[in-house]
Amino acid sequence: DQQVKQNSPSLSVQEGRISILNCDYTNSMFDYFLWYKKYPAEGPTFLISISSIKDKNEDGRFTVFLNKSAKHLSLHIVPSQPGDSAVYFCAASYTGTASKLTFGTGTRLQVTL
Amino acid sequence: EAQVTQNPRYLITVTGKKLTVTCSQNMNHEYMSWYRQDPGLGLRQIYYSMNVEVTDKGDVPEGYKVSRKEKRNFPLILESPSPNQTSLYFCASTSGTSGSETDTQYFGPGTRLTVL
Numbered sequence: 001d002q003q004v005k006q007n008s009p010s011l012s013v014q015e016g017r018i019s020i021l022n023c024d025y026t027n028s029m030f031d032y033f034l035w036y037k038k039y040p041a042e043g044p045t046f047l048i049s050i051s052s053i054k055d056k057n058e059d060g061r062f063t064v065f066l067n068k069s070a071k072h073l074s075l076h077i078v079p080s081q082p083g084d085s086a087v088y089f090c091a092a093s094y095t096g097t098a099s100k101l102t103f104g105t106g107t108r109l110q111v112t113l
Numbered sequence: 114e115a116q117v118t119q120n121p122r123y124l125i126t127v128t129g130k131k132l133t134v135t136c137s138q139n140m141n142h143e144y145m146s147w148y149r150q151d152p153g154l155g156l157r158q159i160y161y162s163m164n165v166e167v168t169d170k171g172d173v174p175e176g177y178k179v180s181r182k183e184k185r186n187f188p189l190i191l192e193s194p195s196p197n198q199t200s201l202y203f204c205a206s207t208s209g210t211s212g213s214e215t216d217t218q219y220f221g222p223g224t225r226l227t228v229l
Contacts, residue, residue, distance in 0.1 A: 004155075034217075043117070043203050043220030044156070089155060100146070100171065101218060103156040 003027045004092050006104035013111050019077040021107050023090030026071065030092040034101070035064060035075050038087045047088075048075070080111045115140045117221035119204050125227045126194055134189045134224050136204030144207045145187040146171070146218070147179065149200040156203065162187055194228040201225050 005024045013019045023033075031052040036044035050057040050064045050073065057064050063076045077084055090104040117138045126132055138145065146161040148171075158171030162181040176198055178190040187206075191198060204221040 006155075036220075041222070043205075043222050045220070046217040049217075091156075100158055100161060101156075102158075102172075103148075105153055105155040 001026075002105070003030075004090055004102050004104040006088075006090055006107050008107050009105070010108040010110070013080045013109065015082060015111055015113050016079045019075075019080045019084065019109055019111070021075040021077075021088050021090075021109065023073045023075075023104055024071055025073075025092050027092070027094075027102070028071070029094045030102075031095055032093050033064070033066060033073050034091045034093075035062075036089045036091060036103075037084075038089060038106070044089055077109075080109075082111050082113060085109055085111045115219065117204055117206055117219050119202075119221040119224050121224060122222065123225050125229065127229050128195055129193050132191050132194060132226075134191075134202060134204075134226070136187045136189065136221060137185050138187075138204075138206040138219070139185065140206060140208065140219065141184065142206035142208050142219075143184070145181070146205045146207075147177070147187070147189045148203045148205065149173065150203065150223075151200050159189070159202075194226075196228050199226060199228050 003026050034049040035047040037047045038044040048059050048062045048064050050066050066073045087106045087108045089106045091101040120135045143164050147159040148156040150156045157173045160179040162168045202224045205218040207218040
């Protein structure tokens with residue numbers, strides 16, 4: 001049972017435009033959400049996170065939005081750059097489980113020139 | 114430089130031949146985990162450790178063992194590997210404290226294992 005879902009396996013966006021990556025979850029106990037970026041032949045690297053007490057968190061070009069009622073979060077990248085081309089994983093956890101992340105299946109973002 | 118290292122990076126082996134993948138972190142983190150990444154399934158946690166001599170099963174622990182004798186090291190052991198354990202493996206560590214929200218997990222570069 002996939003508790004964290006990324007329904008779009010891939011996304012192509014033109015450089016300078018907005019990239020929107022989506023993630024849905026089913027476990028209402030999740031209270032912390034993260035996005036990781038992964039380049040080929042490297043481990044995932046942390047990008048941005050959001051606690052369930054917030055509905056938005058911004059860090060430079062990256063913004064994560066959380067809609068708890070819909071159990072949905074999204075990552076916005078504005079403006080998109082070619083270096084953003086990577087696989088993006090959504091992940092979730094809940095209080096007291098610091099070492100356990102539940103990951104989505106990932107979305108491959110391609111930013112074209 | 115803060116990092117998580119794994120060895121080997123690539124390994125091809127045969128069914129039943131015991132192997133160990135090492136993982137080491139230099140950040141004095143208490144929490145360490147092992148994940149496997151498979152196409153269409155994302156990353157799934159195999160085992161995790163909250164401190165020295167404290168380990169617990171993740172979502173897919175069958176066929177794996179771990180140990181945590183030192184804080185910095187968290188090896189993954191496959192006593193009798195099988196072809197369905199062919200995968201990309203990641204070690205991770207975090208400074209997250211029990212009862213608080215998850216801190217950032219730092220991942221190693223990955224170990225690509227093929228079991229023939």
